[in-house]
Amino acid sequence: MTQDERLSRMEAVTDATLSRLDASDLLDELLDRVRDLLGADTAAILLLDEHAGQLVATAAKGLEDEVRRGFRVAVGRGFAGRVAMTRRPVMLTDVGPGDVVNPILLAKGVRSLLGVPVFAAGDLVGVLHVGRLTPGPFTADDVHLLQLAADRAGVAGAIRSRRLDQSAALAVQRSLLPERLPTIPGVDLAARYIPGHDFGIGGDWYDVFHLDGGRLGIVIGDVSGHGLASAVVMGRIRSALRAYALIADDPAEVLTLLDRKVRHFEAGNLTTALYAIVAPDRSSIRISSAGHLPPLLARPGEPAAAIDLPRDPPLGIGTHHLGRHATTVALPPSSVLVCYTDGLVERRDEVIDVGIDRLSGHVRPEPAEAVCNGIMLDLEAGPRTDDVALLVLRREH
Incomplete structure (x- = not known):
């Protein structure tokens, strides 16, 4: 990939117009762009519920069921939990049943995964990951681009805004359930x-x-x-x-x-x-x-x-x-x-x-x-x- 092509890909996820979208639309648009640029079949963002020590599926493309079904995973468990625990990118080139705890990933037929941590003001607030239905590695450019997208979401305030909304609901839920x-x-x-x-x-x-x-x-x-x-x-x-x-x-x-x-x-x-x-x-x-x-x-x-x-x-x-x-x-x-x-x-x-x-x-x-x-x-x-x-x-x- 040439330098110009790399810059063009980066601009697609750092486009200033993203900052004018509300939190929900921004996350959806970001996932669409990331999935397209990386040639991925799925993309998802899970936000951290610090009180419970769990990641909560919040937005997804190709894995919408995990949001609708309220999928959660403990930090340290499964693929997303490992990304959150290490706070570093994690790649799986041939996904097997022992690699993930989310049955929806297996049901979808995801065979390779790349995930990166999402930070806001230096704090871990979630995980962004993409998947393909074919096994194989992601490139170093893919890792860099996905981390850039995660950083863009945090800086734009989309993650923080959605997380504040989610935290308010979770605070009410914790007091009742x-x-x-x-x-x-x-x-x-x-x-x-x-x-x-x-x-x-x-x-x-x-x-x-x-x-x-x-x-x-x-x-x-x-x-x-x-x-x-x-x-x-x-x-x-x-x-x-x-x-x-x-x-x-x-x-x-x-x-x-x-x-x-x-x-x-x-x-x-x-x-x-x-x-x-x-x-x-x-x-x-x-x-x-x-x-x-x-x-x-x-x-x-x-x-x-x-x-x-x-x-x-x-x-x-x-x-x-x-x-x-x-x-x-x-x-x-x-x-x-x-x-x-x-x-x-x-x-x-x-x-x-x-x-x-x-x-x-x-x-x-x-x-x-x-x-x-x-x-x-x-x-x-x-x-x-x-x-x-x-x-x-x-x-x-």
């Missing part, structure tokens, strides 16, 4: 939350907490509506449920108390919730549902199926319910319990039972994180209009 799931002896846990809108938080939630005597409380719920208003109501309901869980030992009683609170203080906010208590020896789980979709259970040697539960009315419907029900279900070793909200299974053109059956096909007695990944990988393509919350529990022994 568990930052990290607790480490529980004998139990393997994994969860996902994906908002159905740009703000990044809504009325769906999950929760896991310790109870007296070695018991474990797990919750999943859905407040009607979207955005910050629903999230605020959800936060109040979540806190109330935790309080009632400390004074009542039966899930049905906890939801009865919560229903009274919602009807009195949160009138007009329809809420579904499922609350379950795992026994100290993890051999069983006692579940009560307030209008929520039934969890799925996969036992070794058996296909996954929805648990047959009495589906009591949702919380806050405006009438006093005389009694709620709780069901005890056996949880043999290696069993997997999947709790979810309707955004995961509901489609406009089909009855919800079809979505539940489709989901059950991805639930197997496997590690919780693998089950989560398999479910999220099957999420329908296209923009989401409803939030998704997913909580997976596996009894280890």
Whole structure:
């Protein structure tokens, strides 16, 4: 490549017109230009969530599903995590299953990867990477150009602006959802939350907490509506449920108390919730549902199926319910319990039972994180209009 050609390529990603675009458009345009100039099939930016120590897929071309499905990877894990940990360019010339932790990269057929760190004011704020569907090395010029593009995004403020927006949403989310799931002896846990809108938080939630005597409380719920208003109501309901869980030992009683609170203080906010208590020896789980979709259970040697539960009315419907029900279900070793909200299974053109059956096909007695990944990988393509919350529990022994 001649000097003039090299300069022309650099100008394409440092064009002053980029600085006049807003953060979202700038990142999209930058990824388009980088993908074209490097002859790549994919390009993506992951921003650093410092609090969680994870990279969050934020913008992508050719890998849009990883943004839509809320893909995250811990710093130090996988390809992008390695770039963030070393703060240096990383190249993979023949990608194999052991090289990446993002199943979407493998499903796409990416065979070579080049990634560089993204800095803003000297701080690591993310990772920019490109991929090709054919194996082979990138050149030194490719590395230089990709790093230039990453630096351009940071200097232009696009990364910082998007990261500030993302950080605000994450701060709200952290105050309402568990930052990290607790480490529980004998139990393997994994969860996902994906908002159905740009703000990044809504009325769906999950929760896991310790109870007296070695018991474990797990919750999943859905407040009607979207955005910050629903999230605020959800936060109040979540806190109330935790309080009632400390004074009542039966899930049905906890939801009865919560229903009274919602009807009195949160009138007009329809809420579904499922609350379950795992026994100290993890051999069983006692579940009560307030209008929520039934969890799925996969036992070794058996296909996954929805648990047959009495589906009591949702919380806050405006009438006093005389009694709620709780069901005890056996949880043999290696069993997997999947709790979810309707955004995961509901489609406009089909009855919800079809979505539940489709989901059950991805639930197997496997590690919780693998089950989560398999479910999220099957999420329908296209923009989401409803939030998704997913909580997976596996009894280890």
